[in-house]
Amino acid sequence: MDHELTVSWDMARLTEHDPRLESDIRRFREGKTLTHEDRPKYAAYGLAMVAVSCLLRQRIVHVAYYRAPDLLLDTTAGALRGVEVAGRTTKGYAAFKQALDGTASKPGKRGQLAAMEDVTEAYISLWCVDPKVSIWEKVKP
Known part of the structure; x- marks a missing residue:
């Protein structure tokens, strides 16, 4: 199923909350x-958070560090629900294929999440800078 989601913001309103925002963005770019x-990674996390809100109509309750899934919707022990996120700079769907399926020496995100017994529901959110493409996929159940 394909969805199109357009994300925008009002810089003037955001700057009211952070007066240094425009200069910080300029320096970053x-x-x-x-x-x-880390720009692709940060963008991927931001877009995954928007997707969780829009597609699942849920909230992220915890961010897991150094353990999949990255964004948790439910932290119930033995029944984790969440979203694994990745961002890539280039190569679009070819980069996603490697992240999803893995390589001969490293399993992909699909396999990793499917093998985790304490994860009962899992999604993958991938985003690429150039070309600007993304994937949202339910892996489990």
Whole structure:
């Protein structure tokens, strides 16, 4: 099933809450921050959060660090529900294929989530900068 979701924001209203926002964004786009290389990852997390709200009509209750799934919808022990997120700079669907299916030496996100007995419901959200493409996939159940 295909969906189109357009995300926009009002910079003037956002700047009311953070007066340095526009200069921070300019520095970020010019590559003058330590996090420049992390831009696809941050964008992917932001878009996954929007997708959770729009597609699942749920809230993220916890962010898991160093363990899949990344964004948790339910933290019930033994019955985790969540979204695994990844962002790529280039290669679009070809990059997603490797992330989803893995390689000969490393399992992909589908396999990792399917093998986790304590995860009862899982989604994958992938986003690529160039070309701008994304995938939202239910992996479990």
